[in-house]
Amino acid sequence: MAYLIKKPARTLSEQVYAVEAAKGLGITFRRLFTNVFGKAEDKKIATIQYPDESRDYPERFRGVHRLTHRVDGSPRCVACLCCSTACPAQCIHIEPAEYGEGDPRHGYERFPRLFVIDELRCIFCGFCVEACPCDAIRMDTGTHVPASWSREHFIFDKETLMSIPGRDGTYVTDNPRHEPGDPTHPGIDRDHHH
Ligand code: SF4
Ligand code: SF4
Structure with missing residues (x-):
């Protein structure tokens, strides 16, 4: 009323x-x-x-990407293309390659020969991180992409992405999949690899 x-x-x-x-x-x-x-x-x-x-950026701030390492310094990425498939901005370019003869990973899994992210095109949605089955790509760097006068400076290649540590200063991550080549995987002689 x-x-x-x-x-x-x-x-x-x-x-x-x-x-x-x-x-x-x-x-x-x-x-x-x-x-x-x-x-x-x-x-x-x-x-x-x-x-x-x-x-200080918040704890869950999605910063510039990094590619995580295995204990031997190789990329944790197995070039499965899940991240580039999930990426709505289509700004991830990966070229997969096979590990060579003598590597315990030979015949089991791939690695990225090329891994490039166009950080200028990226919308920082975090889908790539969610999609990755190997914890190989993270956005926990706690820093944004530095400003630059050139578009080329925003094209981050594999070496650049692997050179960025997490907020805690670390590069290596645990392997969630226990794939061949990892010490937690049964039946693989790690001494052979090291
Ligand atoms: S954060 Fe989103 S837009 Fe950026 S690379 Fe990952 S999936 Fe693509
Ligand atoms: S970063 Fe993860 S999702 Fe992307 S190709 Fe490598 S293993 Fe696959």
Whole structure:
């Protein structure tokens, strides 16, 4: 049912807008002087002196990609193309290759001969990380792609992607799949490989 809301009555000083405007300006100037000249603990300023100061990115911030390593320094990636298939921006290019004779992984799995991400085209959705069955690609670097004057600087190749550590400074990740060549895989002589 409709009902009437009573309009609040204004006092004379509120009717004369100049008084209220002056009060508002008083708050503005009080904040301004506190923030510029006041003690640090009284300041309520939201800006920071970037780039001298910067804010910490949140824990789950999706930063620039990295390719994780195995203990022997080779890429954990098995060039399955799941990430490039899942990528909505189609900015991942992979060329798979086979491990050679004598490598315990020979005949079992592939590695990326080329692995390129166009970081300028990427929309940082994280689908590639979700799609990867090997924990081979991560966005836990805690940093964004550096600004540059050239588009070429945003084309990150395999070597670049493998040179970026995670936030904790590590490159190696555990193998979630226990594939041949991993010490957790039964029946593989690791001494042969090392
Ligand atoms: S974050 Fe998204 S857009 Fe960027 S490479 Fe991964 S899947 Fe593609
Ligand atoms: S990064 Fe992961 S999903 Fe992408 S090709 Fe390599 S193993 Fe497959």
